[in-house]
Amino acid sequence: MKPLILITTLTLLSAAVSYDFPHLQTLRSSASSSTQGKAAADLIERLIGDRSSDFVVEIDKGIGPQDMFELSSLENGKVKIVASGGVAAAMGFYHYFKYFCNGQRTWAGKQAELPSILPTLKTPIKISSLDMFRYYQNVCTLSYTSAFWDWDRWEQEIDWMALHGINLPLAFVGQEAIFQRMYLSMGFSQEDLEEHFGGPAFLAWARMGNIRGWGGPLPQMWITQKLLLQHKILKRMRDLGMMPVLPAFAGHVPAAITRVFPKANVTRLGNWGHFNSTYSGTYLLDFEDPLFQTFGKKFIEMQTAEYGTNHIYNADTFNEMRPASSDPAYIAQAGKYVFTAMTAGDPQAIWLMQGWMFLSPFWQPPQVKALVTAVPKGRMIILDLASEIEPVYQKFDSYYGQPFIWCMLHNFGGTMELYGAIDSINQGPSKGRNFPDSTMVGIGMTPEGIHQNEVIYEFMAENAWRAKPRDLNQWFASFAQQRYGHKNDDVNQAWKLLMSSVYNSSDGHRDHDLAMITKRPSVKYDVSSDLWYNPEDLFKAWDGFINASGALQASSLFHYDIADVSRNSLQVIAMNFFTDMIKAYRAKDIATVKKNGASMSELLTDLNHLLCSNERYLLGLWIADARAWAVDSSEKTLMEYNARNQITLWGPDGEIHDYASKQWCGVVAE
Known part of the structure; x- marks a missing residue:
């Protein structure tokens, strides 16, 4: 059963946010109130099924200059969401879902077990977005x-x-279809476009003129x-x-422009990302x-x-x-x-x-x-x-x-x-x-x-x-309860440790700075230079997840998180083995090289077993999704090659190798 939808059609207020950008203030969704209300209601139903009938959605485009929502409890026990639009209504639902029902919806899944009787809001809650x-x-x-x-x-x-x-x-x-239509109408051939468009996994950089x-x-x-x-x-x-x-x-054009429009003023840009001129050195049409x-x-x-x-x-x-x-x-x-x-x-x-x-x-x-x-x-x-x-x-x-x-x-x-x-x-x-x-x-x-x-x-x-910074300890505790549906001291402590360590980089490190186990090795590597945190904090958090596993074993999101923390912990241990192996190599200590190499190999086998235990870490899903776009065997081969190359070589000869590497079952080990 879908949630009841009440739609109001109050006049749209023309005075939007008080910025000195009149043109931006005219931007509005063209969708009607009824369309946005139904879209928000359908979303709620997809998330919580039949319980969606406990929510009343009302779209009122005139309630505020910014996106905003108001939550209130009705006498029949339902929760009413009055919002300025469909997105604001979804935000309002999610706010109640998280902070009153301990729910959560993320990429890895959802915690959507609502109380049998919805918590009552004693007074309405009104929240407005701070920006356009x-x-x-x-x-x-x-x-x-x-x-x-x-x-x-x-x-x-x-x-x-x-x-x-x-x-x-x-x-x-879908933009390639429009570019194809345009270029073909102007005298380019399909062969010209085949040399211009990137492959399915590399369209982003072809679109920006980095490669062709x-x-x-x-x-x-x-x-x-x-x-x-x-x-x-x-x-x-x-x-x-x-x-x-x-x-x-943006100005990037097929190389064949010099044939189709021989008088065109074009510049060939420099090579990008170590690619040679076969696939780089794209053409830019002069702006004038x-x-x-x-x-x-x-x-x-x-x-x-x-x-x-x-x-x-x-x-x-x-x-x-x-x-x-x-x-x-x-x-x-x-x-x-x-x-x-x-x-x-x-x-x-x-x-x-x-x-x-x-x-x-x-x-x-x-x-x-x-x-x-x-x-x-x-x-x-x-x-x-x-x-x-x-x-x-x-x-x-x-x-x-x-x-x-x-x-x-x-x-x-x-x-x-x-x-x-x-x-x-x-x-x-x-x-x-x-x-x-x-x-x-x-x-x-x-x-x-x-x-x-x-x-x-x-x-x-x-x-x-x-509008103001949050109390991080309090927020992380709420997050954990929303994520798993229950309070647990062990997992709360684990998240607190993660918050203050791996999630608190403040020295310029980025997420790909650690020389991960899926990247090719270097004899100059030292794990200590890549860590922005004390690894003992990560390991203690790992212990916390293990201690909480009995109480939270029914949560699929917990399964994902404990696998993720275990994966990262094993990675750090593996890179410590590798660091010790490199030190021994420099000292020409062959016995220690072999010892640490064997330890690392055994650990990677364990890591692969771990990754194979959770569908979120399976290479096969990425490959299957790629192959599903093909219509024949040759296209299946092309799609799979694109999928595999991007996460490994990234180019014909490893031009950007390992940049998009994944710790997936099937990548760490076959």
Whole structure:
């Protein structure tokens, strides 16, 4: 039975958040109140089944300038959720689900056992978001994690987004179909595009102009099926009131442009990531060439005709690629022409750009200022992509008046290291909001890959409405009870230890800094230089999970967590064995080399057995998902090769080897 839906149609208030960005304030979901209410109700039903009838959802777009919800108990025992939109309603439900019913919904599963009688709210609870936007995804997530997702998996992820308050998600699926349509209409051949598009697991970097053709050719059925999938993704996002971010033309073109348009002014960029010229050295159309405006306009028009638009577009012209000139005048022209190409296709366009490139020494204040001020104020949003470890909005005076989003990158390559910068995540967003003349308009989560460190994402998402830093001990205790449905002193102590050690990196370490056992070895390795915490704290936390295993054995999320902590602990022990082996090697102590080598080998066998015990750590699922997209044996081979290469060699000859390595059963050992 679905939850009762009451819909009000009060007039939309035009005065949104009190920022000096009028164009942003006009952004609204086009979905009706009834559509958003039904989408939120359906989500609740997917999560808790028949108990969803205990919740009443009411959408009232006029209750506040920001996204907000109000929770109250009705006389019949039901809980009423009044919200400004579908996402806000999902947030309201999740707040009650977590903090009154000890529930949780994460990538690894859910704890959804509700009390037989819902807890009564003595007084209504009203919570409002602090910013305009809650952004989600990284352009790389579409390759490192979701490359082979089907609709069922996307539906689960969009539910997760809504529950965690995401209203500005990246929606990059299906763009190759539009680019194909555009290029073929302009004289390019299918063979030209086969050399241009990357393979299924490497599209992120082909889209950004880093590589071309590697992992391909991209099958036509893949292109077509992704187009159909994108329609489903966008419909669900929009039904919930989200504003999906679509791609725009950034200037990267097929190499065949020199044949199709011999007078075009193009530059061949330098090689990227150790790739040779066969797959790198991509072509960039000059911004002042009239073709740039033609391509940019036509792409957005074709994309809008196919998918509709919410007027926000991502384009990253120089991501990890050095511009042809550091002259601010050149940089300003580049920004101007990328934006005018967008507005040629959509006069209401807003350019959303990843700020990752601004960490490069190339981008000094004159260059950054030239780029961002070339676009009218409020018509560009910059993702301060890794604010929790390297915020750059401070260096560039809050982006010289352009709005930015404070983002937590957290993960590189989809690796699985236990990691977090909890103090920074706890304090950083409020610092961003209070920065002098701050132009911060939201928070974001921008991991390169997901399915790891779920506690960090639960914590970060609450920054949408948490105005002040939280008491970490109290929050982690609540998290553990929500995750397993019960209080347990052993596991509470374990999470407290993890919070103060592996999840409290404050010295510049990133999640992939530890030389994991799935990476190729080095004779210079020393584990102590890679640890930002005392490993004894990790081992004590491991003991806590083991001690709690009897009481919490019924929880599938506990099974996942104890496997995760065990995995990370065994990894650290293995790398200690390896460090001792390297020291013995340098001392030419062959006996000790053999001893530590044997110990490490035995431990890796144990680790593989552990990984094989939990479906979340099976290589076979990644491979099966990849092969499911194929229509014949040759495509199955291509899909599997893409899946295997990305997590190992990452390139034909190991150009970016091990960057996306996974500790999975079937990778650690066959």
